[in-house]
Amino acid sequence: MDPVALFTLQLLNALSLSALLFFIALGLTLIFGIMRVINFAHGAIYMLGAYVGVTTQTLTGSFALSLVLAPLAAALLGLAFERSALTRLYAREHSAFLLVTFGLALALTEAIRLAWGPDPRQAELPAALAGIVFVLDEPFPVYRLVLIGAGAAAALALWLLLHRTRLGLLMRAASQNAAMTAALGNDVAAVRAAVFALACGLAALGGALAAPLFTAYIGLGTSVIIDAFVIVMIGGMGSFVGTAVGSLLVGFAQTFGNFYFPELALGATYALMIAVLLLRPGGLFGREE
Amino acid sequence: MSSTMIGRRAALGAGVAVLAAPAVLRRARAQAGPLKLGVPTAITGTWAALGAQVVRTCRLWAKTVNAQGGLLGRQVEFLFEDTQGVPANCLRKAQEMVERDRVNILLGLMASSEALAVMPKLAEWNALFISSVNGAGSITAEHWVPNAVRANISGPMGARALALHLRDSPQTDYFCLSLDYAWGRSSVETFEGLLRGIGKRSIGSVFAPVGTRDYSTYIARIRQANPQALYIALTGDDGTAFLRQAAQFRLFERMPIVTETVDMLFTRPAGEAAIGLVGGSRYSFAYDIPANAAFVQRFRAEYNELPDTYDGEQWQALDVLMAAARRANSTETAALVAAMRDLELSSVKGPLRIRACDGQAEQQGFVVRVARKEGFPHPVPEVIRTYPAAEVTPACRSATFA
Amino acid sequence: MTPAAPRAVLAAIAVLAALGFVLPGYAVTLLTEAIILALFALSLDLLVGHARLVSFGHAGPWGFGAYVAAGLLLVLQLPLPVAALGAALATALVAVPVGWLCVRTTGVAFAMLSLAFAQLGYAVVFKWSAVTGGSDGLPGVPRGGGPLGLDWLATREGFHVLAALALAGAYLIARGFTVSPLGRVAAAVRENEARAQALGYDPRRTRLAVFVLSYGLAGLAGGLYAGFARYVSPELFFWTVSGHVLVMVILGGAGTLVGPMIGAMALFFLEHQLSGLTESWGLALGIVFILVVIFAPRGLMGWIEDALRRGRRASRADP
Known part of the structure; x- marks a missing residue:
């Protein structure tokens, strides 16, 4: 293969992987930014998104509808969980949050297995997205270009939300200083609920987008959650820009690293995280806690 | 007591x-x-x-x-x-x-x-x-x-049956892809040894870390190596994910793909992407004997389902x-x-x-090919070759073939 | 914690040890495993509870200790207690450089650094198959007794007593550390790092001391586990193990030393019983976690203390 074509192909591969990682990491970082906690159930929510997406598509035949219903279902679940369980824990130590989201991850994974059974579920891409384009004479799936576009669109939409809306303003304020934001008469509880629901929706959207590549199966959540942790830590907990950069770094490191140094791939991401955290404990774009 | x-x-x-x-x-x-x-x-x-x-x-x-x-x-x-x-x-x-x-x-x-x-x-x-x-x-x-x-x-017996089948195929240059754990490594090692035994060769191999979901970079690597055929030792969710992505990159149009074991568990979710896949089989419902x-x-x-x-x-x-x-x-x-x-x-x-x-x-030993078949909602394996036990079982207390 | 606690804890461990001679064999084996997990959780509580360093990589010292002990048992044919102690020392030794890097940070960054080191351990064990057996692990680890009648330690009852002794010893060490001058400094650093520093203490070095002790005890637990299961595999290093032991500590009540031991045993038996009863044990367990967090804010230990206090009050009120 022509080296320029190979490089271009790998560039696109890296971008599409980064886009997929971005959806799940973004939710984690949003939750951390405003609540200062790690959501262990995020991988299970991502998996739920894949299952709901596939089932929606199987029943209605519409891929587009699956991209609406999956995040909607997850956001509603997230909202219910935040209102019923998490809201009692904000005054307490972080470890409580850790245990409760660990519990949600366990229960949700098992609930999915009960509802859908142990066999993987899949649906085919609509014809319009299943095609290929030729990049320098090399076939490249249209759907991966769609993923790159979706990642970019999500980044833009989130940026607009954070910087052009009142909710975004409150989110940023609450992540700087929740007590002060509340003292100024703002409903921080509502902001938290909205953020948690939004984060769950983003993870589920990521799951629904990933399903055509990976199918929906038990264990989908476990496979991705550690990558998402790494991204959020490298980028800086709670930093939107950092998460985008972290997703790109990990996406590129995995795509090019696995190509040139496949033997080192298993430990490479962790080595990268160790290096970043030792040099900048708050992550590349984060504040030190 | x-x-x-x-x-x-x-x-x-x-x-x-x-x-x-x-x-x-x-x-x-x-x-x-x-x-x-x-x-x-x-x-x-x-x-x-x-x-x-x-x-x-x-x-x-x-x-x-x-x-x-x-x-x-x-x-x-x-x-x-x-x-x-x-x-x-x-x-x-x-x-x-x-x-x-x-x-x-x-x-x-x-x-x-x-x-x-x-x-x-x-x-x-x-x-x-x-x-x-x-x-x-x-x-x-x-x-x-x-x-x-x-x-x-x-595992070695499955690989052996497949190698015996490939002996008669026109392709000589293979590339091997597996996950980086004991089963995958030993499968590829066995397969590469068997290839040499039948006068063919492996022009490269790569082991993806366990948990790999995105295979695009490996597909690029395979394209670059440009073998005549591809051997994969992947099963379960890994196999499904690879087959779907390989089909999206139209890899099947470039080279035949063979695998150590064909399970419907991973070929069924791969859908149309699995058609044409050839591999060893530990058991197939399609094996046609009265028992x-x-x-x-x-x-x-x-169960209103096919046994896998x-x-x-x-x-x-x-x-x-x-x-x-x-x-x-x-x-x-x-x-x-x-x-x-x-x-x-x-x-x-x-x-x-x-x-x-x-x-x-x-x-x-069995070799099967995944094909679309009348009366089944998804592509299913069909038995294309069987080999007697003497040809596919390794020597006593051995995992390899001399 | 009340000052009378250590004696009560040792008495309870003695009862656990004695049960090894009474219960049917399979129950003894279960109890032995629970004791080893209690030791594992106890070691993590030093970091999480006493230094408020929430480690998310405690599978690292556990797996490392297990592999070291497996090596000592397989290659050098050392007696079991020696192998377990060797595992503890080797793990503590490795914890010095690892800890030196990790304790530069606190909070989430610390959690993720400890995770990264454990995952690196996983990668090394996975890749270095010539020595570690790769993903197949090392089966058939012998449980060597040794001279001086130590052969008895290799039997089911003997091993059970050995595990109980190790737990008692580790508890005394951990408890001794928390009330020692260095332990008090660690508590001061936890509560207010700036003030402790102003008083002339080096927070990083203090945290390192806790780290090394915690890792050494986790290595001991891992070493015992290798002798217990007679099999080691890379899964011992995997992050889900770290998550699991962290849940044990939080469930039991971090910072109490006793709570995490109770949490470990409770979670172990709960999982074991539930998974025998229903396929959906994960669902039940998840719901239990959520309910415990909401209704027992200080973990099982806090819940037990409250119950005891209520009991005392009730008995006083009774004529």
Whole structure:
């Protein structure tokens, strides 16, 4: 293969992987930014998104509808969980949050297995997205270009939300200083609920987008959650820009690293995280806690 | 149970008695009741879909055998426990079955690592283990123990059948892709050795880390190496993810893809992407002999589904147990182990013989191709070649072919 | 914690040890495993509870200790107690450089650094198959007794007593550390790092001391586990193990030393019993976690203390 074509192909591969990682990491970082906690159930929510997406598509035949219903279902679940369980824990130590989201991850994974059974579920891409384009004479799936576009669109939409809306303003304020934001008469509880629901929706959207590549199966959540942790830590907990950069770094490191140094791939991401955290404990774009 | 022990127990008070009493009751029941078979398998976790095959086939077998009056006149009862495919859990559950429930026959272990964890304990437990799933070559080589038999086709045996088939194919330059763990590495190693044996070569191999979901960078690497054919040792979710992505990159149009094992579990979710895939097969519903046709029919009547790889393998393992019990006229461990030596029988995959030297069941090797077939909603494998046992079974206590 | 606690804890451990001679065999084996997990959770509580360093990589020292002990048992054929102690020392030794890097940070960064080191351990064990057996692990680890009648330690009852002794010893060490001058400094650093620093203490070095002790005890637990299971595999290093032991500590009540031991045993038996009862044990367990967090804010230990206090009050009120 022509080296320029190979490089271009790998560039696109890296971008599409980064886009997929971005959806799940973004939710984690949003939750951390405003609540200062790690959501262990995020991988299970991502998996739920894949299952709901596939089932929606199987029943209605519409891929587009699956991209609406999956995040909607997850956001509603997230909202219910935040209102019923998490809201009692904000005054307490972080470890409580850790245990409760660990519990949600366990229960949700098992609930999915009960509802859908142990066999993987899949649906085919609509014809319009299943095609290929030729990049320098090399076939490249249209759907991966769609993923790159979706990642970019999500980044833009989130940026607009954070910087052009009142909710975004409150989110940023609450992540700087929740007590002060509340003292100024703002409903921080509502902001938290909205953020948690939004984060769950983003993870589920990521799951629904990933399903055509990976199918929906038990264990989908476990496979991705550690990558998402790494991204959020490298980028800086709670930093939107950092998460985008972290997703790109990990996406590129995995795509090019696995190509040139496949033997080192298993430990490479962790080595990268160790290096970043030792040099900048708050992550590349984060504040030190 | 000695009276002094009961005396001591009484002295230690109510809490202990509560813990111990059910065990006494259970033990009393175990003497007279049905024959209990222990199945510590992966009911939840990443292997759950494979575990589900083992469980449903055991249930069907129990139903069938019990309707015919049981095994040696005793009703058969399976004890299922969830190990999640984790060796530590498997060890604990198996031990409890053996010591608490007086089980002496273990079946359906999922991961090879689970089997390897349990096997050194078998002598101490006076228990027998019949493998139906575990593929690692070492189970019937350096780690073999006399109380273990392998009814299923091992990883090296599957690779061998495939290599024999490829001997007649026009492609000579292969590239190998697998995940970076023992099964994948040993499969690729075996395959590369077999390629050399048939005058072909491997022009490169790559091992993706366990947990890899995005295969695009490996697909690019394969494209760059530009082999005439691709060998993959991937199964389950990994196999599905790779096949779907390979099809999206139109890799099949460039080169044929062959795989060590074809399971519907991973070809079915791959959908159209699996069509044309050729591979070894441990069991296929499409193998056309009367015994298998009867099994497939019974299975479909019960579950309204096709039996997959480990349904067939589990059924065959249970047939091995039945033949050994009849030969020994006993279900005691020592009698069964003795009866397993050079035991010959016929099951859903045709004739097999358990050889005495390492417990491996010598049996036919199969090569299948995934194709679209009338009457099935998804592409299914069809048997394209069978090889006699002598050609696909490695030498005694060996995982490789000289 | 009340000052009378240590004696009560040792008495409870003695009862656990004695149960090894009374219960049926399989129950003894279960209890032995629970004791080893209690030791594992106890070691993590030093970091999480006493230094408020929430480690998310405690599978690292656990797996490392297990592999070291497996090596000592397999290759050098050392007696079991020696192998377990060797595992503890080797793990503590490795914890010095690893800890030196990790304790530069606190909070989430610390959690992720400890995770990264454990995962690196996983990668090394996975890749270095010539020595570690790769993903197949090392089966058939012997449980060597040794001279001086130590052979008895290799039996089921003997091993059970050994595990109980190790737990008692580890508890005394951990408890001794928390009330020692260095332990008090660690507590001061936890509560207010700036003030402790102003008083002339080096927070980083203090944290390192806790780290090394915690890792050493986790290595001991891992070493015992290798002798217990007679099998080691890379899963011992995997992050889900770290998550699991962290749940044990939080469930039991971090910072109490006793709570995490109770949490470990409670979770172990709960999982074991539930998974025997229903396939959906994960669902039940998840719901239990959520309910415990909401209704027992200080973990099982806090709940037990409250119950005891209520009991005392009730008995006083009774004529």
